[in-house]
Amino acid sequence: MKRRDFLGRTSKAVALAAVTGGAGLLFHNRPVYTHADIVSKQADFQIESTGDWPQVVLANNEDAVAALRMSLDGIGGIGRFVKKGERVTIKPNVGWDRTPEQAANTNPLLVGEMVSQCFAAGAARVVVTDVTCNEARRCFARSGIREAAEAAGGEVVLPTEDDFVNADLGGELLTEWPTLRPIIECDRLINMPIVKQHSLSGCTIGMKNFYGIIGGRRHRLHQQIDQSIVDLARFCKPTLVVIDASRVLLRNGPQGGSLSDVATPNAVICATDQVAADTRAVEFLNMPAGRIGHFKLAEKSGLGTMDYRAAGYKELV
Amino acid sequence: MTIRTVRNIRRATQVVFFLLFFWLILKTNFEVNLTPDESGHIALPYPVSIALEFDPLAAIGTLLATGTLYAGLLWSFVILIPTIFFGRFFCGWICPMGTLNHWISEIPSERRSHRGKNKIQSNRYKPYQRIKYYLLVVLLAGALVGTLQTGLLDPLSLLARSIGTVVLPTADMAARGATEWVKSLGIGPLSSLADTMHSIVASVFLPFRPMYFNTIVSLGLFFLLVLVLNRLFTRFWCRGICPLGALLGLFSRWTIFGLEKKEAECDNCGLCALHCQGGDNPELGLKWHQAECHVCLNCQASCPHGSLKFTFFPQSDPKSLTNPPPVETVDISRRKTVAAAAGGLLMLPLLRSGVSFAANPDENAVRPPGSAPEDDFLARCIRCGQCMRVCPNNALHPTLLETGIEGVWTPILVARIGYCEPTCTLCTQVCPTGAIEELTVGEKVGDEDHPPMRIGTAFVDRGRCLPWAMATPCIVCEEWCPTSPKSIYLKEEVVTNSRGERVRVKRPYVDPNLCTGCGACEFACPVADRAAIRITSVGESRSRENQILLERSERRKRSST
Numbered sequence: 003m004k005r006r007d008f009l010g011r012t013s014k015a016v017a018l019a020a021v022t023g024g025a026g027l028l029f030h031n032r033p034v035y036t037h038a039d040i041v042s043k044q045a046d047f048q049i050e051s052t053g054d055w056p057q058v059v060l061a062n063n064e065d066a067v068a069a070l071r072m073s074l075d076g077i078g079g080i081g082r083f084v085k086k087g088e089r090v091t092i093k094p095n096v097g098w099d100r101t102p103e104q105a106a107n108t109n110p111l112l113v114g115e116m117v118s119q120c121f122a123a124g125a126a127r128v129v130v131t132d133v134t135c136n137e138a139r140r141c142f143a144r145s146g147i148r149e150a151a152e153a154a155g156g157e158v159v160l161p162t163e164d165d166f167v168n169a170d171l172g173g174e175l176l177t178e179w180p181t182l183r184p185i186i187e188c189d190r191l192i193n194m195p196i197v198k199q200h201s202l203s204g205c206t207i208g209m210k211n212f213y214g215i216i217g218g219r220r221h222r223l224h225q226q227i228d229q230s231i232v233d234l235a236r237f238c239k240p241t242l243v244v245i246d247a248s249r250v251l252l253r254n255g256p257q258g259g260s261l262s263d264v265a266t267p268n269a270v271i272c273a274t275d276q277v278a279a280d281t282r283a284v285e286f287l288n289m290p291a292g293r294i295g296h297f298k299l300a301e302k303s304g305l306g307t308m309d310y311r312a313a314g315y316k317e318l319v
Numbered sequence: 320m321t322i323r324t325v326r327n328i329r330r331a332t333q334v335v336f337f338l339l340f341f342w343l344i345l346k347t348n349f350e351v352n353l354t355p356d357e358s359g360h361i362a363l364p365y366p367v368s369i370a371l372e373f374d375p376l377a378a379i380g381t382l383l384a385t386g387t388l389y390a391g392l393l394w395s396f397v398i399l400i401p402t403i404f405f406g407r408f409f410c411g412w413i414c415p416m417g418t419l420n421h422w423i424s425e426i427p428s429e430r431r432s433h434r435g436k437n438k439i440q441s442n443r444y445k446p447y448q449r450i451k452y453y454l455l456v457v458l459l460a461g462a463l464v465g466t467l468q469t470g471l472l473d474p475l476s477l478l479a480r481s482i483g484t485v486v487l488p489t490a491d492m493a494a495r496g497a498t499e500w501v502k503s504l505g506i507g508p509l510s511s512l513a514d515t516m517h518s519i520v521a522s523v524f525l526p527f528r529p530m531y532f533n534t535i536v537s538l539g540l541f542f543l544l545v546l547v548l549n550r551l552f553t554r555f556w557c558r559g560i561c562p563l564g565a566l567l568g569l570f571s572r573w574t575i576f577g578l579e580k581k582e583a584e585c586d587n588c589g590l591c592a593l594h595c596q597g598g599d600n601p602e603l604g605l606k607w608h609q610a611e612c613h614v615c616l617n618c619q620a621s622c623p624h625g626s627l628k629f630t631f632f633p634q635s636d637p638k639s640l641t642n643p644p645p646v647e648t649v650d651i652s653r654r655k656t657v658a659a660a661a662g663g664l665l666m667l668p669l670l671r672s673g674v675s676f677a678a679n680p681d682e683n684a685v686r687p688p689g690s691a692p693e694d695d696f697l698a699r700c701i702r703c704g705q706c707m708r709v710c711p712n713n714a715l716h717p718t719l720l721e722t723g724i725e726g727v728w729t730p731i732l733v734a735r736i737g738y739c740e741p742t743c744t745l746c747t748q749v750c751p752t753g754a755i756e757e758l759t760v761g762e763k764v765g766d767e768d769h770p771p772m773r774i775g776t777a778f779v780d781r782g783r784c785l786p787w788a789m790a791t792p793c794i795v796c797e798e799w800c801p802t803s804p805k806s807i808y809l810k811e812e813v814v815t816n817s818r819g820e821r822v823r824v825k826r827p828y829v830d831p832n833l834c835t836g837c838g839a840c841e842f843a844c845p846v847a848d849r850a851a852i853r854i855t856s857v858g859e860s861r862s863r864e865n866q867i868l869l870e871r872s873e874r875r876k877r878s879s880t
Contacts, residue, residue, distance in 0.1 A: 143361060162527070219845065225792055257799075
């Protein structure tokens, strides 16, 4: 064997041995599991409350859009809530694969009108989104909400994996949870629930509507439903609550199915107090608000008052 | 027009039909921009299963098995009748599986044994090419007595299910993985580039959300095997196995168009055989096998001396050494054909003497809504996978042995992955053979004239259910139950938990009169692995025997959903 061959071959072998051993040392004892980054930002989009306006305004009109305009004017107009250049996220209830008449999802006409209102107030971008229960494409299609929102120029987000961030909800019960990005990354949040019966929480209105901002296996939340709802409502404080009571679902909630489950109070509520708003709206279900566990817990946690009349209430017909 | 131009037209035709087929499978999908009509019904905008309706094997197989020709299957005569006059042009010009085999076969090989003289030798007619005729006889004899197994080997079914349930989901998983990996590098511009690339690819090719399929490995390996065999023998599948090719070969007996070999200056260069697709002996001096020829025209186009010509009513001379009469019949023996037919006929009694036809079939094998009764279902399903591809909930899956060996790769519903959405009728819209009969929304959810379509019944597992076994509140199954009135009802009880506290819980019960077996409860149940409420097939509308109740108080819906 020549010296040149000997040196060449041995040096290559040593180099490979060094790389192999080095790589072993480099990766040795790295943590087995690394947590994904957690965003800890409160989704608090409330505006300063002034004494000039009532906290809860209800308008009655057979034309749902007219009712929305009336109640919105009664609470100060859209200009009070949305300023020029802001990014607005609208969170309707699009939970179920149902048609508008079945009153399982927010009235699409109201969603469309709200998008238009935001743009009229100078919003730069209006996103309409919800984490649906049934299949997202079907829910957004059959509820009519995708079409209505897009027709008004809104951007509809059907949540996929990429649309969630890991957020620290900072609740008693709910801490780290995958949360919809457009709910956190916006300037104004408008909660647009519909009024429905629910066999565990009593009703699904505004605060319960925030089940639709999180992903993951959220069905476990039902085990302590009142605390879960209040944790979500405390994390996520909307600029404005617009409650669709043009149609309400009296039974077989929260998805109904039969038109005989539906009543039509032809009302729309605009509110700045989440608890007061829900307390007024639950009356459409002929349910005493005092029996709703999450209302009481929310009031106790300082999220608002169940005495909506004291908070400032106005009814427009 | 020169023969080379005609060959280029054929190549273009192959590309067009392959892309068309692929596009139809892509469109067998619930797209985000679909909009319901006034009654809330959502229909697919294209006849996405039309390619499968042009399949003569599906048509003849289901015709033999059921005595009927379902809906669009009459289209297959557009292929079958011209074949009688022009031979297996479908194999050489149209069949997308054939095209894929063609392309893969023609990638130059690095192995000596697959080039030059060796390839010419391997391209000559071989006895193994008879296998497909015997397979066809077995399959059609089976169909005649009522078990349709053609779909396992039907090239259009094979390609449709392989693209829909193997290739696209795998591509999706790969694309997501690659994007994640690039983003994990943490280089800003690279991450956004990866996101953009992914969203472009996803918008064209990939499903809206990840799709998962049962036994995808068996489907994938079978498809891979078919593709890989091309590298050992040119178009092994088309020449040796394909029962559709065999069927078209049988119908080519009296073609009026074929290959004529001239006495001209042939120097035995072998280029014709080198490029032959069918393995049908185009060389001068050999007998041309009419039923094997794909009419791809490669032999004529590659002949440097003009010795070969496709023509109407080709002439031959029994005494000629260069242009002997072709072999017009398919090369099968009578005895073996009879044996194959006997085997096919016996397949049914053999398969149905298994336990699954004595007792109820596997109770977990829940068929899609609108499915025919099991024996009729197995006489119609061609395993194309279109129902599985179109289901927006990823609820339908191919079986392996869940419905017996007779039902391999037929669809069942796996509620833990996806339930059956009451107002969705997409799987019934795409089934090309009527194994799943088309339903209106009224027929599916029930209206004045129809009871709701039931695919099974839900059962509460009281040992796993939170309010039943763990003194913990939960009503998720009731919340998700889509019927009105709800098929799951609750009864409030006060129970004692492990700390001795009295807890108020609502316990779920199922009303079998109302339950349609959609599986929404099983899907939503928070017990993450094996759900505490599960559906089985009992109570399904399609069966008279697989029932629980003596009498069902049918629900008449007050309004349609």
